[in-house]
Amino acid sequence: MKHRLGAVGKHGSIAVMERLIWTLKHERLARVVLTRGLDHLGQLLSDLQEYYNECRPHQRLGGAMPATVYRGQTCHMPDRSDKQLAGPIRVRHFREQRITVYELAA
Secondary structure: OOOOOOOOOOOOOOHHHHHHHHHHHHHHHHHOOOOOOHHHHHHHHHHHHHHHHHHOOEHHHOOEOHHHHHOOOOOOOOOOOOOOOOOOEEEEEEOOOOEEEEEEOO
């Protein structure tokens, strides 16, 4: 078996899937101390799906979240020189993975 890395956008490339699997293993499941069965793993993967699509900005999408792009909405990035935030901040807790996400409410 030979490990193969590909480039994004090239024919036969699986680079995007490799990055997704890396994110799954290193950003989420590495934070979980113990998996307590298939139901627990399913819940962890459900949380990962919510985090990955709704909360995590993606470089490939220009800093937007996949759910934002899917809904056809635009992603407004605050300017670096802004002194105040445009709206309230929402907080999401992913308890099992010990992650708290802070996002601007639109």
